[in-house]
Amino acid sequence: MIRARGLVKRFGDFTAVDGIDLEVAPGEAFGFLGPNGAGKSSTMRMIGCVSTPTAGELRILDMDPVREGPSIRARLGVCPQTDNLDPDLTVFENLTTYARYFGIPRAEGRRRAAELLEFVQLTEKSGSTVEPLSGGMKRRLSIARAMINEPDLVLLDEPTTGLDPQARHLLWERLFRLKQRGVTLVLTTHYMDEAEQLCDRLVVMDAGKIVAEGSPRHLIETYSTREVVELRFGDDAPATYVEKLAGIGERLDPLPDRLLLYSADGDAAVNEVHRRGFTPSSVLVRRSTLEDVFLILTGRTLVD
Amino acid sequence: MDGTLAVFNRAIVSYRRLWQASVFSSFILPVLFVLSIGIGVGGYISGVDGVSYLDWIVPGVLASTAFQMAVGESTFPILGDFKWVRGFHAMRATPVRIADMISGYQLYIIFRVLIASVVFLGVSALFGAIHSPWVVFTPFVCALLGVAVSAPTSAFAATIENDSYFALLFRFLVIPSTLFAGVFFPVSQLPALLRPLAYASPLWHAVELCRAATLGVAPPWPVAAHVAYLLAWAGLGYLLALRAFRRRLSD
Numbered sequence: 001m002i003r004a005r006g007l008v009k010r011f012g013d014f015t016a017v018d019g020i021d022l023e024v025a026p027g028e029a030f031g032f033l034g035p036n037g038a039g040k041s042s043t044m045r046m047i048g049c050v051s052t053p054t055a056g057e058l059r060i061l062d063m064d065p066v067r068e069g070p071s072i073r074a075r076l077g078v079c080p081q082t083d084n085l086d087p088d089l090t091v092f093e094n095l096t097t098y099a100r101y102f103g104i105p106r107a108e109g110r111r112r113a114a115e116l117l118e119f120v121q122l123t124e125k126s127g128s129t130v131e132p133l134s135g136g137m138k139r140r141l142s143i144a145r146a147m148i149n150e151p152d153l154v155l156l157d158e159p160t161t162g163l164d165p166q167a168r169h170l171l172w173e174r175l176f177r178l179k180q181r182g183v184t185l186v187l188t189t190h191y192m193d194e195a196e197q198l199c200d201r202l203v204v205m206d207a208g209k210i211v212a213e214g215s216p217r218h219l220i221e222t223y224s225t226r227e228v229v230e231l232r233f234g235d236d237a238p239a240t241y242v243e244k245l246a247g248i249g250e251r252l253d254p255l256p257d258r259l260l261l262y263s264a265d266g267d268a269a270v271n272e273v274h275r276r277g278f279t280p281s282s283v284l285v286r287r288s289t290l291e292d293v294f295l296i297l298t299g300r301t302l303v304d
Numbered sequence: 305m306d307g308t309l310a311v312f313n314r315a316i317v318s319y320r321r322l323w324q325a326s327v328f329s330s331f332i333l334p335v336l337f338v339l340s341i342g343i344g345v346g347g348y349i350s351g352v353d354g355v356s357y358l359d360w361i362v363p364g365v366l367a368s369t370a371f372q373m374a375v376g377e378s379t380f381p382i383l384g385d386f387k388w389v390r391g392f393h394a395m396r397a398t399p400v401r402i403a404d405m406i407s408g409y410q411l412y413i414i415f416r417v418l419i420a421s422v423v424f425l426g427v428s429a430l431f432g433a434i435h436s437p438w439v440v441f442t443p444f445v446c447a448l449l450g451v452a453v454s455a456p457t458s459a460f461a462a463t464i465e466n467d468s469y470f471a472l473l474f475r476f477l478v479i480p481s482t483l484f485a486g487v488f489f490p491v492s493q494l495p496a497l498l499r500p501l502a503y504a505s506p507l508w509h510a511v512e513l514c515r516a517a518t519l520g521v522a523p524p525w526p527v528a529a530h531v532a533y534l535l536a537w538a539g540l541g542y543l544l545a546l547r548a549f550r551r552r553l554s555d
Contacts, residue, residue: 011555045555048397050396050397050553050554051554051555052554052555070399070401071399073397073398073399074398074399076397078397080390080393080394080397082390084389084390084391084393084394085394086314086318086389086391086394087389088318088321088322089317089318089321093317096317097310097313097314097317098394098398100309100310100313100314101307101310101311101395101398101399101400102398102399103306103307103310103399129321149398
């Protein structure tokens with residue numbers, strides 16, 4: 001579906017995407033994970049054929065995005081990061097006017113619009129204008145709109161950013177159904193739980209480069225440990241315990257409020273902490289998540 | 305062509321929702337102008353070039369209505385579709401080409417101008433201000449004027465970031481044109497030095513063509529010259545819009 005080799009995007013002196021290679025297979029749910037400014041959206045825009053690569057090779061649906069942009073876009077569904085629905089039109093009209101951009105005949109457009117509103121559970125809102133809808137409803141409508149041309153490849157740029165938990169879960173569930181239907185999904189996110197929920201495979205981007213690639217499980221196994229122990233020591237600074245606990249687990253990571261202890265066996269690590277005579281005020285043993293991988297790979301410095 | 309029609313369709317669907325907002329400026333205001341200035345002021349004037357002031361002013365108000373509508377509809381709506389609504393960005397993700405976005409919107413401008421012209425002519429006919437069958441060409445003159453000013457205005461709207469530039473556009477181009485391009489008095493009344501400014505305005509050419517058609521007389525320049533001048537604005541404006549839209553939508 002997508003093949004990139006040494007893909008580069010520069011804006012003047014700034015290199016947004018710095019030579020990335022990737023391959024997305026049909027039916028796959030593929031994620032770009034990374035902090036703000038990592039180059040995810042720039043990459044998505046090149047895949048969506050609205051931004052021209054500065055260098056490198058890019059093939060979408062086995063076509064050249066520079067020369068065959070319209071033919072590629074005819075088979076893409078794009079759900080942008082900032083909603084660009086028509087606020088004065090009704091929910092239904094948003095879909096039917098958009099259908100026409102793809103040359104879909106009126107009657108067929110209406111049929112698909114009704115079906116898609118059913119799919120994203122907005123049938124009741126069909127005749128309402130978009131303006132008063134909640135953020136979650138607008139995002140669902142954007143996704144429905146992206147499906148109007150029955151695309152082979154759907155691009156979702158931060159699909160759940162800014163939504164409340166209920167809205168996020170409903171959206172995930174709908175996206176999961178799309179995946180089950182065999183639609184290829186490519187999404188960007190900086191939510192680890194989203195990537196774990198939805199992606200078969202993902203790349204972690206940082207400063208325009210791919211720093212890790214694999215399935216969520218694989219990334220956790222490679223870059224983190226099976227379990228993580230979170231230790232708190234009352235009012236003491238966690239950093240002061242790094243030396244005292246050295247050698248327990250595979251690595252120690254002091255945060256301002258707690259100490260993370262990466263270990264294959266969390267309970268054994270906790271026993272060792274007690275054996276050395278320390279009594280943390282709270283102990284939490286949990287499974288390692290993508291968030292741990294992400295923080296290990298991209299660091300803790302705020303990007304913006 | 306499909307893409308152009310799809311863009312036109314979207315503009316029409318929006319218009320169907322919001323048409324009430326423009327009723328006053330499109331239909332009522334021009335009639336009020338004719339009543340107050342044509343009949344009110346006209347009562348004190350014996351006439352211009354041998355015709356009553358009402359008959360003389362009707363084609364001018366017709367063209368200036370088209371002019372103001374075409375400029376107005378190409379300012380905030382175009383900038384808005386880049387900045388706030390981002391409708392052009394939505395189209396950009398589909399097979400619709402940038403040329404379709406401009407052509408489709410110009411088609412909508414033509415549609416709006418044609419409807420407003422026909423309604424205005426109907427009202428004018430009731431006042432007995434139409435004197436020649438050539439009047440049937442005036443809606444097309446207005447449509448051409450519409451594109452001649454809407455296309456470059458769209459280019460301008462696609463270039464700026466801040467809507468306060470529109471105030472300058474109206475203050476220094478649209479209002480002076482309306483006042484001095486032969487709508488309310490003949491350009492020959494202007495000092496000779498200022499006349500070329502009136503001739504430069506596309507509005508003057510459309511006013512003269514419309515006036516010739518409603519009165520059944522020959523326009524000051526050959527018809528082909530007036531039409532060619534308007535076509536040049538339309539063509540150049542289209543190219544400028546294409547360039548401005550491309551710059552804004554591609555990187």
